[in-house]
Amino acid sequence: MRHDLPNPGWGPLSALPGNPLMWVLILSEMLVFTAFFALYAGQRALDPALFNESQHQLDPVLGGLNTLVLLTSGLFVAFAVEAISAKRIQRSRQWLGAAILLGLLFCLIKVFEYTSKFAAGITPETNVFLVFTMV
Amino acid sequence: MRALPGTRRLLITWGVLMALTLVSMVSARLDQTTDWQVLPLWSAAMIMMATGFKAHCVLMVYLNLRAATPAWKGVFIALTLLTLTLIAAGYLAGRFHLVG
Incomplete structure (x- = not known):
């Protein structure tokens, strides 16, 4: 086990700074949002007129x-x-x-x-x- | 392990992030209150680049990812770029009617 790492004993997460569980949360959030934006991009490509029109409601x-x-x-x-x-x-x-x-x-x-x-x-x-x- | 970013670096990053957010808001043509149009390509490209840079700043400085190994930095940067690419693809496909 390398003890010069920020979190020795955490496997691949041991090289990340701070609490490793926080990085699990951050990575999970990023994956969820990537999937979310993939869905958004697909829907937008199917109906760009609706998305352009609806933007002004924000x-x-x-x-x-x-x-x-x-x-x-x-x-x-x-x-x-x-x-x-x-x-x-x-x-x-x-x-x-x-x-x-x-x-x-x-x-x-x-x-x-x-x-x-x-x-x-x-x-x-x-x-x-x-x-x-x-x- | 590299130390925490420090107050000065955090403040500079915060200033850059705030400025880029304001640029994005202006680039999104907030002045057009009565005649809304499709966001032009240059405007969308500027927002995407600003967003990518902002995500990079948040990861590296706010979350101190710069102290991690190059492999982990690559994972997070790749995921950010993938997300931005998906958004750009959706925008371009809709703009040039490549789907449906």
């Missing part, structure tokens, strides 16, 4: 805003990891707390977005494009 400003929120919450979690590695436990908790608050903001934006969509009669059942984007 709110790109709110979608972009939520991306900015996620990028910032990710930064805060990375700061929390930096802090805990320097034994600054209280500071790490503060960064994680800030990331959780941004997670709540993400949910609030989603609720606002979906509420306005539902009020306008737009639901995931409207068409296949909205199944992909809303579910």
Whole structure:
């Protein structure tokens, strides 16, 4: 067993930094999203007119805003990891707390977005494009 | 094992990611509030490239994958490229009516 690896004893995962189980989760998520986008691409190729038409039912400003929120919450979690590695436990908790608050903001934006969509009669059942984007 | 990215590198990466997200939003032609059209090729290509670079930054810096072995880096980069290729293929097939 090589002890210079970050996680000795974890087989192929031993060469990954941080908790190996987190990488299992990340890899699983990526595989699921790859399959999801393969399905999306196939459906889009079959009916591009529907997908182009339906795009204007999305709110790109709110979608972009939520991306900015996620990028910032990710930064805060990375700061929390930096802090805990320097034994600054209280500071790490503060960064994680800030990331959780941004997670709540993400949910609030989603609720606002979906509420306005539902009020306008737009639901995931409207068409296949909205199944992909809303579910 | 390579150390964590550090505050400076994280902040620079965050700034780049935020800027690229804003570029993508503009490239998606958010100004067109009344006359929506099909996204032009250059705009779609710019969004795809920005997205690929952003995914690379998140993996390497936020998740510190740069500290992993080249094999693992290759796995994640290949999976990202595969996903982007699938999306691009769906877009191009629809645009040039290659299916159905």
